[in-house]
Amino acid sequence: MTETKVIVIGGGHAGAEAAAASARLGVPTVLITQKKETIGEMSCNPAIGGLGKGHLVREIDALDGLMAKAADASGIQFRVLNRSKGPAVRGPRIQADRDLYKEAVQQTLFQQDNLSIMEATVEDVVCEKTGVVTGVVLSSGEKVACSALVLTTGTFLRGVIHLGESKTPAGRIGDEPSIGLALTLEKFGFALSRLKTGTPPRLDGKTIAWGSLLEQNGDCPPEPLSYLTDEIQNEQRSCFITNTNETTHAIITKNLNKSPIYSGQIEGVGPRYCPSIEDKVVRFADKNKHQIFLEPEGLNTDTVYPNGISTSLPADVQEHLVRSIAGLENVRIIRPGYAIEYDHVDARELKHTLETKKMAGFFMAGQITGTTGYEEAAGQGLIAGINAGLVALAKEPNFIIDRAEGYLGVMIDDLVTKEIKEPYRMFTSRAEYRLQLRADNADIRLTEKGVRIGCVSEYRKGRFEKKRSNIEKAEDTLKMLKLSPSALSKLGIAVNQDGIKRSAHELLGHRDIGKERLLEIWPEVGQIPQQYLELCRNNSMYESYVRRQEADIEAYRKDENLVFPKGMDFCSVGGLSNEARQALETVKPQTLGQAARIPGITPAAAIILLRHVRAQGRRRRHLQGSG
Amino acid sequence: MSQNFEDTILALATGSLHAATALIRISGNAASTTANILGFKLQKQRLASVAILKDGERKLDEALVIFFKGPRSYTGEDVMELHVHGGRAVIEAVINTLQKQGGFRIAEPGEFTKRAVLNGKMDLTKAEGINDLIQAETEAQRVQSFAQVDGALSEIAFGWREKAIKIAAHVEAYIDFPDEEIPESTLTSLGDEMSVLIRDIEKGLNDGRRGEILREGFRVAVIGPPNAGKSTLVNWLSKRPVSIISEQPGTTRDVLEASLDLGGYPVIIADTAGLRASTDPIENEGIKRAQEWAKTANSRLILLEPSTEAGFLERLKPNPERDLVVLNKIDLLPRDLKKEETLAISLKDEIGLDKLLNGLKKIVSKRMVGKEPPVITRTRHREALQSCLNSIKSAKTALLLGEEPEIVAEELRASTKSLGRVVGAVDVEDLLDVVFGDFCIGK
DSSP states (O other): OTTOOEEEEOOSHHHHHHHHHHHHTTOOEEEEESOGGGTTOOOSOSEEEOTTHHHHHHHHHHTTOSHHHHHHHHEEEEEEETTTSOGGGOEEEEEEOHHHHHHHHHHHHHHOTTEEEEEOOEEEEEOOSTTBOOEEEETTSOEEEOSEEEEOOTTOBTOEEEETTEEEEOSBTTBOOBOHHHHHHHHTTOOEEEEEEEEOOEEEGGGSOGGGSEEEOOOSSOOOSSTTOOOOOSOOOOEEEEEOOHHHHHHHHHTGGGSHHHHTOOOSBOOTTSOOHHHHHHHTTTOSOOEEEEEEOOSSOOEEEEETOOOOSOHHHHHHHHTTSTTOTTOOEEEOOEEEEEEEEOGGGBOTTSBBSSSBTEEEOSGGGTBOSHHHHHHHHHHHHHHHHHHHTTSOOOOOOOTTTOHHHHHHHHHHHSOOSSOBOOOGGGOTTTTTOOGGGHHHHHHHHHHHHTOSOHHHHHHHHHHHHHHHHHHHHHHHOEEOHHHHHHTTOOOOOSSOOEEHHHHHTOTTSOHHHHHHHOGGGGGSOHHHHHHHHHHHHTHHHHHHHHHHHHHHHHHHHOBOOTTOOGGGOTTOOHHHHHHHHHHOOSBHHHHHHSTTOOHHHHHHHHHHHHHHHHHHHHHHHHO | OOOOTTSEEEEEOSOSSSEEEEEEEEESGGGGGHHHHTTOOOOSTTOOEEEEEEETTEEEEEEEEEEEOTTSSSSSSOEEEEEEEEOHHHHHHHHHHHHHTSSEEEOOTTHHHHHHHHTTSSOHHHHHHHHHHHHOOSHHHHHHHHHHHTTHHHHHHHHHHHHHHHHHHHHHHHHHOTTSOOOTHHHHHHHHHHHHHHHHHHHHHOSTTHHHHHHHOEEEEEEOSTTSSHHHHHHHHHTSOOSOOOSSTTOOOSOEEEEEEETTEEEEEEEOOOOOOOOOHHHHHHHHHHHHHHHHOSEEEEEEOTTSOTHHHHHHOOOTTTOEEEEOOGGGSOGGGOOSSSEEOBTTTTBSHHHHHHHHHHHHHHHHOOSSOOOOOSHHHHHHHHHHHHHHHHHHHHHHTTOOHHHHHHHHHHHHHHHHHHHOOOOHHHHHHHHHHHSOOOO
16 A cells, blocks of 8 residues: 555544545545444434534535535435524524435545545554654554544544443444554643533434424425535425423432532533533523424434433433423433543644644544534544645645635634633634625635635536626626616615715615515616525625725734744743743744734734744844855 | 843832932843842842842942742732932942843833733733823822722723623624524613613713823913913913013914913913914914914913903803903003903912912813713723724614624624723633523533
């Protein structure tokens, strides 16, 4: 196997995207997984997308990743969240058939050129020259060489499953944990710490009294996640809603001492936005009910995922508590819920390319960096895979999405800059340029960038270019159609009588002027296809805010372009507080902009850094000049 | 100005020399080496001890020395304080001995406090307060500066910051967690909370700029016809010969300022060129300057004399709330002709000058005394708070018009950004803390 250039360890959502992206760049790639059949497994809830997460999925799709296409192939319910709010904060989400999803991911990977799949356990990473990865060692003792490595171990790194008082080492229920790799990382000096996440019991749908529950339908027609999907083929299913009640809460309170989270058995930190039902009952004691979504796991299975009651209480207590819930009085638990604790690496050890700062050619992506969620993992996998591919091609690994380009950029910048105190999940509030980063314009923002780096297929490129030229045409048409304020007021449209003509494009984004009204004034607007008109409307709607943000973005990019010299010694910068110095030493920011975003770095400290770099630059030039 | 923050800085911290004692303060990494350089033994930190300061074998002075180990010091760095005898030669000898060693340099004005801010020992508003306290010349200025050092502005602005964070966090929760039973009323009830915050900030801003005026001085322009006695009045008020006095009308050409302490308030009083139609270009320029200064003054003292023509005062449109009209040279008038309603004085015979002072004090205190002490003392604060206020108002308007919540959120983001310029930046984690504290979120 001397041919191999990139190795990806792990076949979860990060690993799948990383392997496929590297292979799309034309780089011979091997994906190593313990079990081929679990590639693309949805280990937690059977849903993809949502607020912020849906944005990530669209961005992955814009760079020709797998997730959106697999979701469309397996979706059994499609809903755009926040339909009543503005387009910037609408998040597409789907419920997936687990088996179909896995099948779609596997099919894509198995057919992908330049990619081969290897079933094996990696025990160690080889680093022959100082600080450069050269290969891996399998449990069989066999060595596989590579020029770049992407590690995506998910929750497998020293994973421990907690169920009541029992503790079982496992990466996922039924799978072995990775111990050897955890030792490898420690050997290389990576700081590891513990995180925790949980999952609810799985229920047998045949034993649920569906008739008494509130039904939640998907959108009709369903809106696909991928820009390439024209139509959803699958039969659609509903979700149902029920609630916990005071009896449920009493059962939980009485048995809290048996919950590993409360008995002190678990030390890892869990996410605040995905609390266990124990947490909810304790922290919000005044609430007398909590909502539960009963989500179908597939078309050909009766398994139901009760979203909202993640728990690690003992199995008998779990049964007792679910049966106190309306509709679940006679329910049978197929598999109890559990909590899982695992190691993660401090992502501040990584660059924006997700390459480790310590070892060249060594990349990490997914839950190992402290995130949670399929979408977050897949997004990182994609970026790590592209950059690993670039290393293998002997090019500069510099594929970075910035905070103004996409949620992928926001996420990675947050990860490599800020200390993680809980598993990191995307929210739209994390994106300061949220109004421009919409789920409906991810391709406009990113596809061309992907084409330039070579991770986008000819087919997608062709479709994208056609779409973009159609939108440009539509915008041109709308901008040409103009009326004066007085003419508009005669038509019953009130605008400031300032003598400045208003274009159809401007009016389209106005909340009080509908598309229909516009059609009455300018019938030619009707020739613009609905989908493009909608995009133009969304662009127009935020135009004034986007313009306002331009100066901010310019300042942000200016700071981002001020790159610190390699190996900059932050301890030698005088005038910084100890706290600031420590934060800088931990993160080792690469740019002034990144430094300024580190918590604890005040604007004053950023100015000191700027002066220091400038002074050093002068000194260096001076030395060069005289030498 | 380039500064090297790696240096250890030193400076004489006390004022005029030939005093009993003087304080030399040294801050930075090399502060602790001072003991070695000056040949004394470092005692326990934060405890005063007596030491003989030496340059090699040469004894320099007997001093009281205190060492503060960073970060428990004023600047947050290691600080050495040398309380030496307050003579010029003593101080020069000590400072020279240290500077000879290299790595020490004389601090720039305000550099100790600057380092304290950079090291997180105090926020910017407190540092500004310390500077004002050092500059304070009147009792009212002292009170105001100390209030700022004590956190008057910090505390109030911090309260606003918390309210703003809460409002922004609730909008974010409403946007980001559509499945979580966050009722729409969450959003509508924010309108009231925005109104409260708007009212609070407006109240803070609506202080008649008293804080800034107190810092910078209350400006009184003395204006009137030529030869009314304006220069004599300004000299008398400032108790020194600010302006040249002559019988010649139009002697004063430029604007001449003098400072005085009026009942604890700092007042800047300006002598100006007499107002009349003139053909002399220099005098006309002086009149133009007088009018400009008077336009931006907090008050005008309009000084007339018995022969001033009747329409003069009318043209100036005096405002009894802020202007003081004074008739000078009453010594020239027969007793029965004195007008009762005008403040009548004679600078020559020193008649009615107490009443004039009282009148002026009344005008100053009318403007400067408010129900609550002002917290804004600088234009920088005012601009940041004004821009914060404008953004919250836009957010409220957007909310009431039923615009999309992300638009409301965008305005709120701008508001917390402005507020951050006064009391520390607002991060998304600040918002998420509130979101997860106030709502039971998550499936």
